[in-house]
Amino acid sequence: xxxxxxxxxxxxxxxxxxxxxxxxxxEPSWPPGATQVFIWSDTVTAPTSSYxxxxxxxxxxxxxxxxxxGVLFRAxxxxxxxxxxxxxxxxxxxxxxxxxxxxxxxxxxxxGSGAKAPALWTGTWSIPPDYALGVVPFRILVKTKAxxxxxFAQAPVAAAQLTVIPKP
Amino acid sequence: MKTLxxxxxxxxxxxxxxxxxxxxxxxxxxxxxxxxxxxxxxxVSSSRGDVxxxxxxxxxxxFPRKARVVFRSWALDSKTGKPLTQxxxxxxxxxxxxxxxxxxxxxAHGTAPNRVSFWSAAWAIPADYPLGVVPFRIVFKAEDxxxxxxxxxxxxxxxxxxTP
Numbered sequence: 001x002x003x004x005x006x007x008x009x010x011x012x013x014x015x016x017x018x019x020x021x022x023x024x025x026x027e028p029s030w031p032p033g034a035t036q037v038f039i040w041s042d043t044v045t046a047p048t049s050s051y052x053x054x055x056x057x058x059x060x061x062x063x064x065x066x067x068x069x070g071v072l073f074r075a076x077x078x079x080x081x082x083x084x085x086x087x088x089x090x091x092x093x094x095x096x097x098x099x100x101x102x103x104x105x106x107x108x109x110x111x112g113s114g115a116k117a118p119a120l121w122t123g124t125w126s127i128p129p130d131y132a133l134g135v136v137p138f139r140i141l142v143k144t145k146a147x148x149x150x151x152f153a154q155a156p157v158a159a160a161q162l163t164v165i166p167k168p
Numbered sequence: 169m170k171t172l173x174x175x176x177x178x179x180x181x182x183x184x185x186x187x188x189x190x191x192x193x194x195x196x197x198x199x200x201x202x203x204x205x206x207x208x209x210x211x212v213s214s215s216r217g218d219v220x221x222x223x224x225x226x227x228x229x230x231f232p233r234k235a236r237v238v239f240r241s242w243a244l245d246s247k248t249g250k251p252l253t254q255x256x257x258x259x260x261x262x263x264x265x266x267x268x269x270x271x272x273x274x275x276a277h278g279t280a281p282n283r284v285s286f287w288s289a290a291w292a293i294p295a296d297y298p299l300g301v302v303p304f305r306i307v308f309k310a311e312d313x314x315x316x317x318x319x320x321x322x323x324x325x326x327x328x329x330x331t332p
Contacts, residue, residue, distance in 0.1 A: 038244045059325035061229040120197075
């Protein structure tokens, strides 16, 4: 009986010590898992949208967009095996997947002016006037001609994710 | 003579085609042709600082003097395809012109149960910091000696900019 009691006390003590440690397990790294193709992306204010919305400042990094505004997705991608930055001739598809919307195709081209303007992947989404308000959990997906895949999702920090707000 | 005329004509036509084709070919991919350790970075507003933006923790590239810029970043190891954590990184910092290097710290962000870990650092813009674009650079050095760097795409209007 005494041995049983001691065993029970030891087990209870161990559980009490282990539980807080498990609860304090480190938060997972971002982005999750492993990928074959790295994607960097951001969103900037598009000069206009298919609804005619013109922002106060064009080309500014932003994650809050009113309905009817244009969201310009910008991205670049790197095949981690070859370390090569992907251009138009390297990919089978490259698009933005937005809930409830047709995919937004990304195209590769010069951005900005001047001879040294860099080439990036871009695509514009015009937010429908009735699109649901709140965070837009979009994903950017790429497949290379070498059949290697990559995806981009914003870090799950609500205030810094693409968010649709009411039209002013 | 006739042959020479034809040759000059052909050369002119070829030259014209070359001139037309050149702009389509001259597309330098950002950030370069090859990248060993690709780096993601952005800037968000801070809840702290002498000057605070109307929204906290939101992505923006325009910050007034005395506001705090929060740099958020992660880097992927091209060998494993996984993000580089504090265990694989020797050092990571933001290099800002005219400022001491700003150490990036590995830590958790967001709210439970969606908290995730990445690198970040906050920079309080001095009251007398020059106005205009801030060509910052983020540098990662892996334990195995490889480097990853991030420079903003040099596109007007979308780079970190200090405003009055």
